[in-house]
Amino acid sequence: MTVPSLTTGVGNDTAGSVRVELPVSGLKCPACVQSLESALRAVPGVTRATVNLATGRAFVEYDPKTTGLAAVHAAMKTAGYRAGAATARFAIKGIMCASCVTKIERALGATPGVLDASVRVGTEEAVVEYLPAVTSLPAVKAAVASAGYEVADAPPPLSPGTVDREAEERTREYRALMRKWWFGAAVGVFTMIMSYPWLFPVLRAWFLRGSPQLWWVWAGMGVASLAVLAYSGNQFFTGAWAALKHRSANMHTLIAMGTGIAWIYSTIALLFPRLFPSSELTDVYYDVTVVVTALVVLGLAMELKAKGRTSEAIKKLIGLQAKGARVVRDGTELDIPVEEVLVGDIVVVRPGEKVPVDGEIVEGASAVDESMVTGESLPVEKKVGDEVIGATINKTGAFRFRATKVGKDTALANIIRMVQDAQGSKVPVQRLVDVVSGYFTPAVAILAILGFMIWYTFGPAPAVVYALIVAVTTLIIACPCALGMATPMSLTTGVGLGALNGILIRSGEALQTAQKLQTIILDKTGTITHGKPVLTDVLVTGGRREEELLRLAGAVEKSSEHPLAAAIVEGATARGLALPGVEAFNAIPGHGIEARVEGHEVLVGNLKLMRDRKIALGELEAHASRLADEGKTPMYVGIDGGAAGIVAVADTVKEDSKEAIQALTAMGLEVVMMTGDNERTGKAIGRQVGIERVLAEVLPQDKAFNVQKLQLEGKKVGMVGDGINDAPALAQADVGFAIGTGTDVAIAASDVTLIKGSLRGVVLAIEISRATMRNVYQNLAGAFVYNVLGLPIALGLLYPFLGILLSPLLAALAMSFSSVTVIASANRLKGWKPRPTMERVP
Numbered sequence: 001m002t003v004p005s006l007t008t009g010v011g012n013d014t015a016g017s018v019r020v021e022l023p024v025s026g027l028k029c030p031a032c033v034q035s036l037e038s039a040l041r042a043v044p045g046v047t048r049a050t051v052n053l054a055t056g057r058a059f060v061e062y063d064p065k066t067t068g069l070a071a072v073h074a075a076m077k078t079a080g081y082r083a084g085a086a087t088a089r090f091a092i093k094g095i096m097c098a099s100c101v102t103k104i105e106r107a108l109g110a111t112p113g114v115l116d117a118s119v120r121v122g123t124e125e126a127v128v129e130y131l132p133a134v135t136s137l138p139a140v141k142a143a144v145a146s147a148g149y150e151v152a153d154a155p156p157p158l159s160p161g162t163v164d165r166e167a168e169e170r171t172r173e174y175r176a177l178m179r180k181w182w183f184g185a186a187v188g189v190f191t192m193i194m195s196y197p198w199l200f201p202v203l204r205a206w207f208l209r210g211s212p213q214l215w216w217v218w219a220g221m222g223v224a225s226l227a228v229l230a231y232s233g234n235q236f237f238t239g240a241w242a243a244l245k246h247r248s249a250n251m252h253t254l255i256a257m258g259t260g261i262a263w264i265y266s267t268i269a270l271l272f273p274r275l276f277p278s279s280e281l282t283d284v285y286y287d288v289t290v291v292v293t294a295l296v297v298l299g300l301a302m303e304l305k306a307k308g309r310t311s312e313a314i315k316k317l318i319g320l321q322a323k324g325a326r327v328v329r330d331g332t333e334l335d336i337p338v339e340e341v342l343v344g345d346i347v348v349v350r351p352g353e354k355v356p357v358d359g360e361i362v363e364g365a366s367a368v369d370e371s372m373v374t375g376e377s378l379p380v381e382k383k384v385g386d387e388v389i390g391a392t393i394n395k396t397g398a399f400r401f402r403a404t405k406v407g408k409d410t411a412l413a414n415i416i417r418m419v420q421d422a423q424g425s426k427v428p429v430q431r432l433v434d435v436v437s438g439y440f441t442p443a444v445a446i447l448a449i450l451g452f453m454i455w456y457t458f459g460p461a462p463a464v465v466y467a468l469i470v471a472v473t474t475l476i477i478a479c480p481c482a483l484g485m486a487t488p489m490s491l492t493t494g495v496g497l498g499a500l501n502g503i504l505i506r507s508g509e510a511l512q513t514a515q516k517l518q519t520i521i522l523d524k525t526g527t528i529t530h531g532k533p534v535l536t537d538v539l540v541t542g543g544r545r546e547e548e549l550l551r552l553a554g555a556v557e558k559s560s561e562h563p564l565a566a567a568i569v570e571g572a573t574a575r576g577l578a579l580p581g582v583e584a585f586n587a588i589p590g591h592g593i594e595a596r597v598e599g600h601e602v603l604v605g606n607l608k609l610m611r612d613r614k615i616a617l618g619e620l621e622a623h624a625s626r627l628a629d630e631g632k633t634p635m636y637v638g639i640d641g642g643a644a645g646i647v648a649v650a651d652t653v654k655e656d657s658k659e660a661i662q663a664l665t666a667m668g669l670e671v672v673m674m675t676g677d678n679e680r681t682g683k684a685i686g687r688q689v690g691i692e693r694v695l696a697e698v699l700p701q702d703k704a705f706n707v708q709k710l711q712l713e714g715k716k717v718g719m720v721g722d723g724i725n726d727a728p729a730l731a732q733a734d735v736g737f738a739i740g741t742g743t744d745v746a747i748a749a750s751d752v753t754l755i756k757g758s759l760r761g762v763v764l765a766i767e768i769s770r771a772t773m774r775n776v777y778q779n780l781a782g783a784f785v786y787n788v789l790g791l792p793i794a795l796g797l798l799y800p801f802l803g804i805l806l807s808p809l810l811a812a813l814a815m816s817f818s819s820v821t822v823i824a825s826a827n828r829l830k831g832w833k834p835r836p837t838m839e840r841v842p
Contacts, residue, residue: 017047019061020069023133026081027053039079043071058083070115073131085115088128088137091152092144094239095124100149102435103248107147111140120488148246170304177301180232184294187224188287194221195287218270218284225263225286233259233293249441255296257445258475258808262288265468283465285472285808292476292812302820317416317499320391325356328400345403349394357390357406364399368392415755418506419499428512433483433780444478444791451795459796466796469808473794477811482786482818486779489826494772497829502755503765510751514735514769516716520664520762521695521707521729523721524675524685527739527759528661529651531722533564535571536632537648539623547577549645553637555579556595556602560587564633567649568604592635603638610636610643617643631677631684658689660759665690667766670715674698674706674729703729720762737762764834771832779822786818 027033033051036058040049045066051058060072076083092104101119108117108128113135119126128140141151194217197203207214229237236259239252266284322338328346338356341347346362349355355368367379370392379395382388388401390410407413448471455467491508498505505511525531538546554572557565558579572579582595591612592605603609607624610617615638617624624634624646632650636643664671674695675682682696695706703721707729710717719726719733730736730750738750739757754761794811798804 017061018064019059020072020134022058022060022072022076022083022131024051024056024058024076024081024083027051027056029053032081036076036079036081039075040072043067043075046072069113069131069134073115083131084133085129086132086137088130088140089125090128090141091125092119093124093150093152094242095119095149103147103246104144104149107143108140111135111143114140114143120492146246148242148248174301174304177297177304181294181298181301184228184232184290184297187228188291188294191221191225191287191290194218195284215270218266218286221284221286222263222267222270225266225289228290228293229259229263232297236293236296249445251441253441254444254475254478255292257448258472259289259292261468261475262286262292262472262808285468288472288808291809295809295812296476296815299815299817299820302817317412317419320354320412322354322356322391326350339407341403341406343403343406346400347403348398348400349388350398351394351396353394355388355390355392355394355401357403358410359388359401359403359405361386361388361399361401364397366397366399367395369395415499415504418504418753419495428509429487429776429780433487436483440478440483440787444474447791447795448472448474455796466805469805470794470796473806473808473811474791476808477790477794477806477815478787482783482822483780486783486822486826487776489823490772490775490779490829493826493829494768494775497772497832498765498768501761501764501768501834503761503768504753504755505765505768506751506753510735511769512773513716514718514752514766515773517669517718517735517766518715519670519672519710520718520720521672521674521710521733522661522691522759523703523719523726523729524673524677524682525651526722527720528657528673528685528689529653531651533567533633533649533651535567535574535647536650536652537627537634538645539620539648540645541618541620541643544639544644546645547575549637549639550575550647551577551579552597552600552602552639552644553604553635553647555582555597556585556593556604558582559585559595560593562593564635564649568635568647571647571649601640604635604647606635610638613638613641615641615643620646628680629684631681631688653685653688654758657759660763661689661691663760663763664766667763669766672710674703676700701728704732707732718762718766720759722757737765767834768832771829775826775829779825782825783818783822786814790814 024036027036030053033053036051037049040046040051040058040060043062045064046060046062048061049058058076062068062072073083073085095101095104104119104126105117108114108119108126111130113131113133114128115131116129117126118128126144130137130140144151193200193203194207197207197214197217207217233255236252236255240249240256243249243253262285266286266289270284324335325338325341325345326333326335326348327341328334328348333348341357347356347359349366351366361382361384363384365381365383368382368388369379370389382399387404389412390405391412405411408417451474452467452471455470456463459466459470487508491511494511495505495508505514522528538550540546540549550568550572554569554577557568559582569579580598582597585593585595587593588605588609591609592603594601594603594605596602603613603615607617607621615636617636620636620643624636627634627646627648630650632648634646634648637645637647661671670693671691672693672695673682673686673689673691675685676698677685677696679694679696682694686692686694698706703726707717707719711732711734716734718735718737719729720737720739721727721730722739726738730738735752736750737752737754739754752765754765790811793804793806796805
């Protein structure tokens with residue numbers, strides 16, 4: 001079947017071809033059309049693709065059995081074009097376990113126009129990427145409703161007030177659950193005692209088996225337990241009914257079946273005892289109904305509290321935002337809410353105040369504490385022209401700055417958004433867990449029925465009692481929650497931990513891959529080094545003074561546009577030297593420059609220039625060779641026809657680069673440096689920082705190819721860079737690390753952003769990845785072991801050998817605390833501290 005557009009709604013199970021019309025941005029010329037058409041036709045399953053340059057539209061026909069809209073959209077992105085995808089985030093009520101996640105994601109994935117959908121059990125929210133040209137947000141939300149879940153009202157923009165409201169709502173929910181628990185516990189103590197009065201000497205004589213008074217007590221217990229089911233356990237029955245209406249099952253189904261069966265059996269045994277062949281079969285199990293409900297509710301309350309702790313990182317980040325700002329408007333200083341600051345406003349910041357938004361200082365100077373954003377503990381000196389980041393704290397001086405980014409565009413808002421997106425993503429292992437969890441609940445129900453049948457047929461007398469206990473215990477002990485939360489809880493904590501240390505991890509996949517890295521490629525300029533040449537050495541000969549040589553050389557270089565000239569000029573002015581004017585300035589391409597300064601003929605240039613002017617250099621050549629071996633660029637200075645000395649400049653190594661590289665090596669990683677410099681300079685820098693393998697003379701367009709070559713050696717490769725020319729290599733690497741002080745293009749292409757711009761961030765990122773994934777695997781192992789061991793024991797596997805049959809009460813206790821244990825284990829990550837760098841270095 002062919003349809004004019006997916007706006008009419010075509011599911012993935014539609015027979016025949018599907019034709020979709022997509023808006024495309026980025027089309028500029030006929031070559032773009034050909035490029036995009038080729039990329040689309042290369043997608044398996046696409047039968048036809050045409051692009052209209054005039055209307056900016058792409059028309060694609062594809063076989064839905066072979067491919068989908070997500071693959072078409074991915075091909076467009078890879079080719080460098082956009083189809084205007086939008087991302088929606090909304091809360092969903094009623095998510096209890098991993099089977100809920102699987103069901104909702106399937107419903108969203110089957111919606112035409114949805115490219116990707118990720119549902120988080122930890123925060124009960126969904127993040128959906130969709131094409132507005134194909135579907136709409138109401139249609140996306142309708143898909144959630146079709147799966148039996150309710151979409152909550154859209155939350156307001158993130159702010160401290162939002163966090164407070166969420167905390168209040170969570171507290172209200174927690175208190176409601178605790179009230180249910182106390183009611184169930186109070187009734188439970190009574191029902192447990194009165195279910196077995198013959199075990200208590202005081203009660204034994206009053207409540208004999210079969211006595212009228214015991215019957216009336218049990219009848220009261222039946223009414224009380226029904227009240228517990230209606231009040232404390234109502235969420236289990238409403239959840240099970242909602243799932244049943246959509247022909248599915250979840251954790252609610254298991255609890256509702258277990259407690260409901262126990263109550264129905266007990267009530268029938270109480271009201272119609274003659275239906276049973278023996279009086280032993282007429283005992284009631286209201287205690288199971290009440291205590292199981294109470295214990296599961298207690299587990300939910302503890303789980304809710306523990307979930308709140310896993311998102312503390314987001315709360316801390318949001319709490320950093322300033323609430324107000326002092327701006328200058330019409331010459332008057334006004335105190336206004338931070339939400340009302342506009343781009344271009346002049347903002348006044350006094351000592352001890354928070355910087356409200358991002359901007360550029362226009363007046364004053366100060367030291368600013370940026371530790372909450374960059375992780376750098378020492379205050380950073382700021383002067384006119386420097387950028388300031390919103391939420392940082394002004395320490396000493398006062399200054400004014402022009403607001404450049406406000407609201408959702410500030411650095412802190414972007415950090416919060418990236419952390420949320422990463423916490424909402426999934427590590428690859430979680431996808432397998434979700435599939436298993438999707439089949440888990442119905443499988444447990446089937447096992448409970450089979451267990452009942454086997455015990456009823458082959459079990460000891462009274463067989464029906466044993467069969468009932470086995471079935472109820474099996475239903476109650478199974479815990480898909482522990483499986484479903486094992487990964488997202490650790491991921492949420494780990495990503496938040498990274499954010500608090502100045503490391504932004506974009507996705508769960510990047511987090512999982514980072515711990516498997518074997519090789520780290522470091523781009524030299526701006527990554528290992530500062531990325532800016534500075535004056536390093538001044539050597540003189542012939543009895544001249546350093547200050548005189550540098551003053552004359554700086555004066556000449558002040559008129560030059562060469563990148564290295566600025567380093568000499570800045571070096572001279574930093575020493576307090578006044579640079580005189582020059583005359584007869586002349587740039588000699590490939591050689592250097594010459595000029596007249598205060599009556600002196602001054603030359604600054606390379607060896608070719610000196611030989612061309614017949615200037616004897618003597619021992620200066622040996623010094624120049626030594627400086628070049630150290631990775632520096634020496635420039636000869638000649639004055640009045642004679643050699644006067646050397647000025648050397650270099651892109652210096654960052655203070656902590658060597659330490660960080662030693663730490664990476666100590667962690668078992670191969671460290672490779674990639675540079676466009678010649679091999680001599682590259683190896684000199686490599687020796688300084690302890691890198692043995694240096695890829696030198698690499699052209700910008702070949703960086704990605706060099707990453708690929710290392711990957712072809714069978715290695716997992718991480719790439720660290722900061723420039724536009726690093727973006728392809730960052731995208732090619734298994735994990736791309738972008739220096740936060742670099743370009744936006746590099747940051748966009750990366751998987752991990754290091755806000756501070758230090759290589760120590762790479763060490764921290766890999767350590768956090770390893771700690772988080774270790775925690776994930778521990779949680780998954782615990783959840784799997786619990787279910788693998790718990791289910792056979794609940795089914796009575798130990799009874800033939802040891803005479804042990806698990807009580808439903810113990811099963812409820814174990815189930816409640818299994819998920820709490822998983823969350824508590826994830827919260828252990830919050831106590832993780834980075835080791836001091838020197839501890840990593842042998």
